[in-house]
Amino acid sequence: MTIEENVLLAPYTTLKIGGPARYFAKVATEDELVEAVRFARGLGLPLFVLGGGSNLVVADRGFDGLVVQIAITGKVFAGSASGSTMRILFQVPAGIDWDTFVAIACEAGYAGVECLAGIPGTVGGSPVQNIGAYGQEVSQTIHTVRVFDLEAHDFVDLSAKECEFGYRRSIFNTSQRGRFVVTRVVFEFDLDTLVRLNYEDLKRHFGDKPNPRPLEVYRAVREIRAGKGMLIDPETAGPDERSAGSFFKNPVVSTRVVTDILETLAPDEGTMPQWPTDDGKVKLAAAWLIEHSGFKKGYAQGRVGISSRHTLALINRTGDATCDELLRLRDLIVLTVEQRFGVTLAMEPVMLG
Ligand SMILES: Cc1cc2nc3c(=O)[nH]c(=O)nc-3n(C[C@H](O)[C@H](O)[C@H](O)COP(=O)(O)OP(=O)(O)OC[C@H]3O[C@@H](n4cnc5c(N)ncnc54)[C@H](O)[C@@H]3O)c2cc1C
Incomplete structure (x- = not known):
C-alpha cells in the first residue's frame, strides 16, 4: 500500500x-x-x-x-444460509461496484435489490445511508455488515438490527458516524421471493405483465434512471451526471405543518405529494417544494445549477465549479423553501472538510 x-x-x-x-x-x-x-x-x-x-x-x-x-474487491461468494435450503447468502467485498453486485444477483434470478440498479458507489457505501429507490431499500436484504471498529481496533460483524436502518440512515451516518469501516456486506435472499413493484414509473413500464424477472426490472430501472440523468455512464457523462444524486432528503414533518402549507397553496399549484409515515408524521417531496419555490429543472447559477432532468440533483455544470459555489446554491434553495413553506430541507450527501 x-x-x-x-x-x-x-x-x-x-x-x-x-x-x-x-x-x-x-x-x-x-x-x-x-x-x-x-x-x-x-x-x-x-x-x-x-x-x-x-x-x-x-x-x-x-x-x-x-x-x-x-478498494477491497475479489470474489462474490454465494451459498445457502445455514439450516435453510430456501435462503441464499451473498458475501460481497466492500470495494465492489454496487451496480455490478445488483447485476450478479439479478442474473442469478434473486429478487430483492433489482430496484436499486444503477445507483453509483460501492457495496461498502450502500448500508451507510441505507440506499433506496423505487420502493426498495438495501436494508431489506442486508444480513450482516462486517466492519473494522476504529474504537476497539478489531473486526466485528454487525447484524442488520444492530445497524438500526431507517430512511437514508443507519448507525454509520448517525450515532456511530466515523467509528466503523465497512469491509464486507452479506446479503440474504429468499429463493421464492417474487419481484414486487411499488413504484408508478415501473408499474407503467411493465403494464399488465405479471411477475417480471429481476433482470428485466434491473434493465427497466437503469433505463428510467438514464432518462432522469441518474445513471452515470463515464463514456457519455454530461453536466447532468456531474452530481451527487439527490442533494436533499425528503422532509418528514408534522400533520400541522402540512395543514399550514395546504392553506397557502394557490388553486393552480396542484396537489402536493405527501405520504404518511409509521410514526404519524408526513413525508413530503423535496423536489415538489423546490419547484414550487421557483427553482425549475435546468436552473443555472454561474458554474453550478439544477439538473435539466431531475430537480433534486445539484450539478457542476461546467466541470470546474467550486464547492463554495455549490453551497451558495444549496443555501439559496434552503432559504427560499423555508420562506415559502416553513420547511427546512436537509442535505443528503456527506460534507468533507
Ligand atoms: C447519479 C446519482 C444517483 C444516485 N441515486 C441514489 C438513489 O437512488 N438512492 C440512494 O440512496 N442514493 C443515491 N445516490 C447516492 C449514492 O450513490 C449512494 O449513497 C452510495 O451508496 C454512496 O456510496 P459510495 O461508495 O459512493 O460512498 P461515498 O460517496 O464515497 O461516501 C459516502 C459516505 O459513506 C461513507 N462510506 C463509504 N464507503 C464506506 C465504507 N466502506 N465503510 C464506511 N463508510 C463508508 C463515507 O465515509 C461517506 O460518509 C446517487 C448518487 C448519484 C451521483
Whole structure:
C-alpha cells in the first residue's frame, strides 16, 4: 500500500468538486486497512473513508487528514444460509461496484435489490445511508455488515438490527458516524421471493405483465434512471451526471405543518405529494417544494445549477465549479423553501472538510 500526499479529491467524486487530501491511501485488503489506520493514528490525523465518492461534497480547501479509499474487491461468494435450503447468502467485498453486485444477483434470478440498479458507489457505501429507490431499500436484504471498529481496533460483524436502518440512515451516518469501516456486506435472499413493484414509473413500464424477472426490472430501472440523468455512464457523462444524486432528503414533518402549507397553496399549484409515515408524521417531496419555490429543472447559477432532468440533483455544470459555489446554491434553495413553506430541507450527501 502506498500513501500519497496532497491528492486532489475532485476526480474521486461524482460531482468533480473538492480540494486535496493531505494523505491518500487506496486499500485493497483488510490488512492494508489496518496498516492505514495505524499510519493515521501515528501522526494523530483524522481519517475519512471513501467509497465511490457518489454521495460526497468535498470542500475547496480539501481535507487535512488521511483519506482511505476502500478498494477491497475479489470474489462474490454465494451459498445457502445455514439450516435453510430456501435462503441464499451473498458475501460481497466492500470495494465492489454496487451496480455490478445488483447485476450478479439479478442474473442469478434473486429478487430483492433489482430496484436499486444503477445507483453509483460501492457495496461498502450502500448500508451507510441505507440506499433506496423505487420502493426498495438495501436494508431489506442486508444480513450482516462486517466492519473494522476504529474504537476497539478489531473486526466485528454487525447484524442488520444492530445497524438500526431507517430512511437514508443507519448507525454509520448517525450515532456511530466515523467509528466503523465497512469491509464486507452479506446479503440474504429468499429463493421464492417474487419481484414486487411499488413504484408508478415501473408499474407503467411493465403494464399488465405479471411477475417480471429481476433482470428485466434491473434493465427497466437503469433505463428510467438514464432518462432522469441518474445513471452515470463515464463514456457519455454530461453536466447532468456531474452530481451527487439527490442533494436533499425528503422532509418528514408534522400533520400541522402540512395543514399550514395546504392553506397557502394557490388553486393552480396542484396537489402536493405527501405520504404518511409509521410514526404519524408526513413525508413530503423535496423536489415538489423546490419547484414550487421557483427553482425549475435546468436552473443555472454561474458554474453550478439544477439538473435539466431531475430537480433534486445539484450539478457542476461546467466541470470546474467550486464547492463554495455549490453551497451558495444549496443555501439559496434552503432559504427560499423555508420562506415559502416553513420547511427546512436537509442535505443528503456527506460534507468533507
Ligand atoms: C447519479 C446519482 C444517483 C444516485 N441515486 C441514489 C438513489 O437512488 N438512492 C440512494 O440512496 N442514493 C443515491 N445516490 C447516492 C449514492 O450513490 C449512494 O449513497 C452510495 O451508496 C454512496 O456510496 P459510495 O461508495 O459512493 O460512498 P461515498 O460517496 O464515497 O461516501 C459516502 C459516505 O459513506 C461513507 N462510506 C463509504 N464507503 C464506506 C465504507 N466502506 N465503510 C464506511 N463508510 C463508508 C463515507 O465515509 C461517506 O460518509 C446517487 C448518487 C448519484 C451521483
